[in-house]
Amino acid sequence: MNLNLVRKLTLASLIGGIVGYLILHPAFLLLDGYFFHNDFKLLESFLSNFSIYHVQMAIFFIIFGIINGLFFGLYNYKVNFFREKIQLLSITDELTQTSNRRYFINELEKEIERSKRFSRNLSLIILDIDKFKYYNDNYGHILGDKIIQSVARSLTENIRKTDFVARYGGDEFVIVMPETEKSIAYVLADRLQKKFSQHFFENHELQIRTKISVSIGIASFPDDAKNADELIHIADLALYKTKEKKKREKEFLISI
Numbered sequence: 677m678n679l680n681l682v683r684k685l686t687l688a689s690l691i692g693g694i695v696g697y698l699i700l701h702p703a704f705l706l707l708d709g710y711f712f713h714n715d716f717k718l719l720e721s722f723l724s725n726f727s728i729y730h731v732q733m734a735i736f737f738i739i740f741g742i743i744n745g746l747f748f749g750l751y752n753y754k755v756n757f758f759r760e761k762i763q764l765l766s767i768t769d770e771l772t773q774t775s776n777r778r779y780f781i782n783e784l785e786k787e788i789e790r791s792k793r794f795s796r797n798l799s800l801i802i803l804d805i806d807k808f809k810y811y812n813d814n815y816g817h818i819l820g821d822k823i824i825q826s827v828a829r830s831l832t833e834n835i836r837k838t839d840f841v842a843r844y845g846g847d848e849f850v851i852v853m854p855e856t857e858k859s860i861a862y863v864l865a866d867r868l869q870k871k872f873s874q875h876f877f878e879n880h881e882l883q884i885r886t887k888i889s890v891s892i893g894i895a896s897f898p899d900d901a902k903n904a905d906e907l908i909h910i911a912d913l914a915l916y917k918t919k920e921k922k923k924r925e926k927e928f929l930i931s932i
Contacts, residue, residue: 769843771821772828780842780850785904787854788897798897799861801851802911803831803868806889806919808847827890834871835864850911858896865892891918 767779775783784800791798805811805827812820824847831841831849844850853861872890893915901907 769828772825772843774828774832774849775840775842777842777844780844780852781904783840784852784907787852788904788907791854791897796855797857797899798907799853799856799858800895800897800907800911801853801861801865802844802893802908802915803827803849803851803890804915804919805847806891806922830871831868834868839864850908856896858894858899861894861896865894868892889922891915891922893918 767776768774769776787798790796805823808820808823811823824843827847827849828841828843831851835841835851836853838855839851839853842850842852851864853864868890869892893911893913895901895907895911895914897907900910
């Protein structure tokens, strides 16, 4: 039970007790005496004995208020819970449980504005799985999905608390690194390379004709770009150059 629910419960209890003690029960007694018993002296008796005769009913209405407060508090709690769950689902990638593309773009724009305001750096890493289409076509989409999930888990486990990972699309991921210069982003990229080189993914024994690796592109604000679109574009170009270099040299920096 959260704090808001307790507050609502307490407030409803107090309101229920006050309403019952001062209004509802006295009004009921007056109406009952006037219409059913024709007791016109009831008002005088009521005023002289108010505090004595209505304590029990005050307790009753307090309990009534607690029940109502609990009901509406739980109702509001459930509504807020499902609203937050729906909101979370709308910004979460279903396969990897990382942030999705829409959330990434929105948050990147916010982080860049924050970086502008406080004159801070921000770095962006774009990463994708090399030759993933070949693996997907030859070994099936189920195993392909497991590779993507494994990459997502590894990225999430190896970033800082201030960073966040999002699935950009297909086999591409992004890492947003607030208050981070490009040199620090390269350190993370190097750490990820070493991590992946030591990691065996599920069903890796099926990778007979090709090894799967990842390519990384890095860009930094404000050194490389002035806004979110430019930053994504520059990082994407860096990723493309990395993949082209690897094709020419026929080497894979990160074996998985």
